[in-house]
Amino acid sequence: MTFLAIDIGNTRLKWTLYDAPRVGATLLAHGAQFLENIDKLAENEWQSLPAPSLMLGCNVAGEAVRYRIEEQLELWDIQPTWVYSSTEEAGLTNGYDHPTRLGSDRWVAMVGAYRRMLRAVAEGAPARPVVLVMVGTAVTVEAIDPQGRFLGGFILPGHGMMLRALESGTAGLRVPTGEVVPFPTNTSDGLTSGGTYAIAGAVYRMTEHLRATCQCEPLLYMTGGAGWKMLPHMSGQFELVESLIFDGLLEIAQQRFGLAGS
Known part of the structure; x- marks a missing residue:
């Protein structure tokens, strides 16, 4: 069950393809593209990839950019799924005055950082x-x-x-x-x-x-x-x-899609 993770920033789009939507998944392919060049991903970088079964992404570049990426994702039969900041995700609690106004990239990266700390705790660290x-x-x-x-x-x-x-x-x-x-x-x-x-x-x-x-x-x-x-x-x-944003996307995907970690 291959998994495509997408991080759309203010300047570039970065993507990674994993063999599964879980922590510790094997990286199969990755790439990055400036936003002005994303309209040919399906023709170029993504054309030769194995079709992902699931996709999860975060986007801070606005709705117009998201629509452009969803057009490229029509290459495969997958439902685009996006992370939006919320009051809680993967054990992390959002203390923002208006939780949904927090940038999704910040939220996802914090999930990755917090879960990284918890894995150290599981190995005996305070x-x-x-x-x-x-x-x-x-x-x-x-x-x-x-x-x-x-x-x-x-x-x-x-x-x-x-x-x-x-x-x-x-x-x-x-x-x-x-x-x-x-x-x-x-x-x-x-x-x-x-x-x-x-x-x-x-x-x-x-x-x-x-x-x-x-x-x-x-x-x-x-x-x-x-x-x-x-x-x-x-x-x-x-x-x-x-890789912290992608680490966070893997953490969230594992919890949302219900697959066990390695």
């Missing part, structure tokens, strides 16, 4: 709070307590968005190709370092908030397409888990 950082077009910094309650999260511009805002609002500045250094001595390094440390500072503050609230050391996870760029500049021992 339950711990979780800080989850997603680094993409935007950056989100989420806080989850050891009991699985999402306490809240920061949202801030991604690095590229910060730099473009400075370029458009400041005469003479151009998006730089600088380095991250402790003491920048040129404009390019100053802009690159400033954006990087702005994100790192927000993450540090959330980590401090969660440590004080839960009175124990949080687990630190990072994901997203630009996570590898941020990782060297973070305070604390972050684990980079590039």
